[in-house]
Amino acid sequence: MKISVAIATYQGSKYLREQLDSIAQQTVLPDEVIIYDDASSDDTANEAELYSQTSPFLINVFRQAKNVGFRENFDSALCACCGDLVFLCDQDDVWLPNKIESVLNVFQTHTSAVLVIHDLEFCDEQLRPIGQTKIKRMASGHNIYRDYVVGMATAIRGDFLRLCLPVPDVPGLAHDRWLHDCALAIKGKVVIEEPLALYRRHGANATADTVVNSALINNNWAYFSARFNEPSLLKKTPCPSYSPLISWLSKNRETLLAQEYIDEIALQNIITRENRKMDVIKARSQLLQRPRLLRITGIAKLFLSGGYSDFFTRKSAIKDLLRP
Structure with a gap:
């Protein structure tokens, strides 16, 4: 090669x-x-x-x-x-x-x-x-x-x-x-x-x-x-308005399927999961704009709904609560 x-x-x-x-x-x-x-x-x-x-x-x-x-x-x-x-x-x-x-x-x-x-x-x-x-x-x-x-x-x-x-x-x-x-x-x-x-x-x-x-x-x-005291990138970086990965999957759908990189069911599952992930990122980004005490309820709801364990480590919930 x-x-x-x-x-x-x-x-x-x-x-x-x-x-x-x-x-x-x-x-x-x-x-x-x-x-x-x-x-x-x-x-x-x-x-x-x-x-x-x-x-x-x-x-x-x-x-x-x-x-x-x-x-x-x-x-x-x-x-x-x-x-x-x-x-x-x-x-x-x-x-x-x-x-x-x-x-x-x-x-x-x-x-x-x-x-x-x-x-x-x-x-x-x-x-x-x-x-x-x-x-x-x-x-x-x-x-x-x-x-x-x-x-x-x-x-x-x-x-x-x-x-x-x-x-x-x-x-x-x-x-x-x-x-x-x-x-x-x-x-x-x-x-x-x-x-x-x-x-x-x-x-x-x-x-x-x-x-x-x-x-x-x-x-x-x-x-x-040091990690717990580090400012969150989600707080510093503007939250994207769309998922570039979903756009890429849609654009290259036929090629990805034809060359057997992925099958139809798996591709649709990835798109569904990525949409859910985008919702979680937006929710986390909004929560991090609030003072710490006002984040507690929102972080608890996101944690219980699986937002942290599905896409991030569960420790991310603690970081979101403690980070400045």
């Missing part, structure tokens, strides 16, 4: 070469690396082009005419990939040598899988491991299959990826969350509980520096304490 790697860069000259070196040291090399630079003012694009001259694989470097932002830049990189498997890659991490080979083996073993994600090792800016992986951190209090989403740890089948693009322009919807939502809808996601990359956290990461991504936490008690 032809393997593509999609990298979206911005002001990444400090770490990019180290990342590209780790790709060049893979036991299975990619066929192409697509780099889209988001109008960086540093030497990121120039360094990528210089690296391409001696690279053991093809590197195509593209430059955005103006800064378009992380989501749209990654969308451009993914659209330019033509591989049978596409690996998402950030500019500042390091892949372990067996990453491509391990993920490739999973795709070959799980023929119904359209998306594979592996665990990763948290590191500080100097790439020193803090002694915790992301799945280990999320193991208690999260549904790993549903909630574990990291772009740089994700690979996706090219044919399915092209069905998912472009990424919908919805506030708060990142490119990696979108791809995982599409894969989850057809039950085509596989999680590898083995770290296959070093996840560098520093002051300029493009991904949000939320508690779940912090490199300063290495025990579960500190993590849960």
